[in-house]
Structures are given as C-alpha cells and as structure tokens.
Amino acid sequence: MQVRIRPGVKNHTEAFARFHRVTCDQPFDDGGSDTGMTPEELLLSAVGCSAMQHAAAYLRSRGLSLDGFQLGVSAEPSDSGLGQIAMYVEAPGLTAHKREAVMKSIEASPLFRTLAKPNGVSLGFLSRVAENAAIGAGEAPLPLL
Secondary structure: OOOEEEEOOOOOEEEEEOOEEEEEOOOHHHOOOOOOEOHHHHHHHHHHHHHHHHHHHHHHHOOOOOOOOEEEEEEEEEOOEEEEEEEEEEOOOOOHHHHHHHHHHHHOOHHHHHHHOOOOOOOOOOOHHHHHHHHHOOOOOOOOO
C-alpha cells in the first residue's frame, strides 16, 4: 500500500492513492485556504471509516438495520500532536449483546488495531544523490514514491 503526497499553494497538500485524490489544507485562521480537511481531521476520518466498515459489515451479516447507526471520532490537540482519540457509537435499537458485538467488530478494524497497539513509524530520506550513490556502489536503489 502506498500513498504519494504533493505540495500545493500555502498549506494545501494532495494525497494520491491508486486513482484517488484527497485534498488537505488548514483553516483560514491557521494560514490555509480551507479547501479540505486538516491532516488531523483526515486521520480521525480514516479511523472512523475503518471502524464503520467493520461495524456495518457485522450488522449486515446479521440482517440488522443500519438506520440511525453512526460513529463519531474526536481528539483534542496536545503538545505532542493529538491527545487521546475517542470514538462514540450511536446504535439505536440494538440489544446490549449486539452493541457489545459491534464494539468488538470496531476493535478488530485495521486502523483501530494500529492505533491501539502502535507498530511505530520509521522514517527514511532518499534523494537523487543518495540513489545515484547506491547505484554506483552496486546496490539497488530504494524506489521513489
């Protein structure tokens, strides 16, 4: 899985995956043009969408209604980025047993698991100079995104 990010004017950026494009920006008050969600809002959206896909699949597989079913995801900014991420589920008409099963399906979603048990982030830097040096040393260069 790979996503490419390209800069735009001011704080505007665009992310590309397969044939899709998502715009990120900052609000006017933060020096942006407010043409898209902030990266933090996009992260919360991704977590919520991942959770929703798992919860909806569970409900559909049991023939249960999705009417009125929705998720909310929130986080407060902190000095180190985002504080604790909170998710609420609105599931009218479900029994306690079904609500518990929906919560387990959400906890099984890929992004929930990733955030609940961090794998860590590794960063690297590749420039054309480094790529050419690696080729000259007889090593295959890392692919450019």
